[in-house]
Amino acid sequence: NTRIYLLGATWSEEREEIVAQDWTPCLSSLEEARHFNELAADVGTRLKVHLAVDTGMGRGGFVAEDLPKTLAELMTLEHLEIEGLGSHLPSADEDREFTLKQFACYEKVLAELGGADRFQWRHLSSSAGLLGYPAGSCNLTRPGLLLYGVSPLPEHQQKLQTVMTLKSRVTLIRTLPAGHGVSYGRSFVTIRPTRVATVGIGYGDGYPRHVSGNGAEVCIRGQRFPLLGRVTMDQVMIDVTDGPAVTEGDEVEMFGPNISVAELAVKASTISWEIFTGITPRVTRVYL
Template structure:
């Protein structure tokens, strides 16, 4: 017996991923740390990592040791970079596998130095230039560098910081770049192999640093720009789809879905087999959201439920059970959907649930 096609699936376009990475490299003129935390932003951690592993990148950015372990277990050769502070219980594994941590505290320096006595651990220094989420404040950098010079168990191979408002506040962001560059320029003994990184997706698109040689795009490589002016150059990697399960003809005045949204006309309603249990936000209910069905925009009717949504296909000449619908992708950007849902595209992408089949093309 053959397995039936899924009710909800995400098509992942490998060529779009490569297109976006090429654009990031050309636009920034710098090397790339591809950020694949959060299951590669919902696109599938291992499959995306395997694709990126072909590109000879210096690092793959992950959130924690669990994600790094998945990469190592699957034989990914590109080195995982742990984005953020680490727990004491995680550090022995980091040292054993040769993953790169970013040092966010004096306690981490001391502990990694102990762990690396026999084989020095390559690490980066995290600098807090305004994010407030970990790292050394500017007045602490001198002491941190002194301790690292004395730490025979750590080999400092880079420094980095993070941008909290590169897509919102250019004045503050320019100040961050200037502060970071001035700190980096004060670090003695840097050479061309020393990794210096600050820019996320928005940072690499709209700002310039005189010291960095590495950028950390996340959302951008998946084809969504945090800055709308650059969207036309990108190709969305994920297309989120479902299919029509049944079509009902409902009279004016009939209710649809929970809460009984009342129909204002006789309506041809198509049921799609997905809902918030698949990661399609319930907060899109009543927000004027549409799906693309048979090359037409069809409005959402009533509330999003766990496993199904209802769309108005009255204006379609043809619509049948099994027809495919696009929830977001190239025709409906996830960033536009996020605005209607009152959230951000990062959240929608990473909340596409495991029961949604990923189909890689």
């Protein structure tokens, strides 16, 4: 009985299955609405739908100024039950002034469409919206990054506990002499005898290649150790010369409670969302 919401626009060939499964699409156009209405009529049902309004994201939804005029036609589609109104915040973690304007725009459109009583469900906030802004008339939120225990607003991170860790293990340890290159391109060359641990993870698993040469570290036995050279498809190399004795088979934290995903993302010139969603299927998931 769990309701599934489809937040993006849908392809026409997907819609028959959506109606059959009684999923809830968020509509962005009259074309979508008319087609869903026809499909629902064919099977004698009423499909619950939400309307998406574009308050500034530019990715989908009815243009805010047009939606009140469009609602009249939407209301003639007898096999659709319009139960929600949603929008999305593109810069709630970067531009407070614009985000507040989006909230105001949403409230204006909501009022023009008949007010909060017209829609059972009203939603706008992402993780940053939930943490940093008043809810207004909304009674649903759509957190993403927060589900991992990570805040898009750094000032709120202390309230959260990281719930995802990416781990691997040491597969090999060798001591390389001074002047020895490490990894493709020999972008790193040892300047002293160096104890190098090879770890069984790489960009083929979703560990970002762009951290190469940018000071990335891992955590082994509670201590940080630096990455050496370039991240390869299946392996990375770590300098374990200093600190506690590292042995083959030791667990290696790539990110988690000791190496934050935000830190890793900065060193990869990307965002935490991309790190989380980029972990590939070949990495074993363990749910606790």
